[in-house]
Amino acid sequence: MSEPVLVALRGASxxxxxxxxxxSDLDxxxxxxxxxALLGRNGSGKTTLMRLLSGGLRPGSGGLAVEGQPVTYDRKGLTRLRTTVQLVVQDPDDQLFAxxxxxxVSFGPLNLGLPDGEVRARVDEALAALDITALADRPTHLLSYGxxxxTAIAGAVAMRPRVLILDEPTAGLDPDGQERLLDTLGSLRRSGTTVVMATHDVDLALRWADDAALLTPSGPRTGPVAAMLSRTDLLRQAGLRLPWGxxxxxxxxxxxxLEDTAPGPRSPEDLAALMAAPATRPIPADG
Structure with missing residues (x-):
């Protein structure tokens, strides 16, 4: 991988x-x-890892770096970190309070001490990105779960982070809500936001992610998503099943x-398109 490292834990415990x-001694x-996509069994350390990356927890040993610069846990250092990395927790009710x-959505930008005009611009931008502009004045207690x-994600997006970390963002959503959220995440990615998603859904990970990090008892194993989710040994260690695709x-x-070098289907729609494509397969000997 040649892409630059934005955030890194080094020797962290x-x-x-x-x-x-x-x-322990985590890189x-x-x-x-x-x-x-961040995957692993319950208790494997996914939530702890996400909170370490976002500054909610501090490593007992080792350290966290942003673009190669060590993070300090004073006000200045944490402000720098939180304008780079934002974490959205699984239950939105743990994050919404206004x-x-x-x-x-305005809470984070206001805490940065930004001018009112800049705060309004960020709120408008985040509401539009999450397709909830029409809900701007809606009381949060009257919102549906989706x-x-x-709204919780919009609050993080308003900070304009370079890295957005989401804990089980599709949990509790119906299929239409999941698709709409994935479309939104795709738009955020195209606008330059790097997205990390913790999930138990291996089929979603295969379809959505470029890379997968499997949390195993011997530590995280990271690589291209299709290659990692083909490793039955690692999947077993991480308490996961083989993805459908x-x-x-x-x-x-x-x-x-399907030729060995051709990419496989990542979704039922991919399989349908593959099977509908003009046949290039060899004719059977008895055909």
Missing amino acids: FAYEDGPAVL FEVREGRAL ASVAQD QRKR IAATQLLRAQGL
Whole structure:
């Protein structure tokens, strides 16, 4: 991978008070422009890792760096970090607290001490990016679950981070809500935001991500998503199953319907398009 490293943990360890180490001597990188899926069983350290990357937790040893510069945990250092990295937690009700959508989204920019005009511009931009401009004056307690998810993400987007970390962002959404959110994340990526998504959904990870990081007992293993999610040994260690698209790819290749060098389907729609394409497969000997 030649993309520059935006955020990195180096030799980082962390343990909660009176508990065993959750992460030990961890090296982990977030590279610019790569959509990264973070996967692992419950208790594997995903939430701890995300909070370390975003400054919510401080490593007990080792350190965090942004573009090669060590993060300091004073006000100046944390402000610099939080204008680079934003974390959106799984339950939006843990993140929303203001009376209206616009007030909630404005909280972060206001805390940066920005002029009123700049705050308004950031709020308008974030609401538009999440397709919730019409909800600006809506009381947050009257929002649907999907609307609350979008509002929480808009609050992070208003900080204009270079890295947006999302904890199970599609959890609790119906299929239409998931598709709309994925479209929004695609737009954010095209505008230059690097997105990291923690998820248990291996099919979603295969479809959406460029890279996958599997949290195993021996540490995270990171690489191109299709290659990582084909590793049954690593999937077993991480408590995950083989994605549907990988199984379909293996079957197609075993039946001579897909060349070894051709990319496999990442979704049912990809499979349908592949099978509808003009046939280039060899004619059977008895045909």
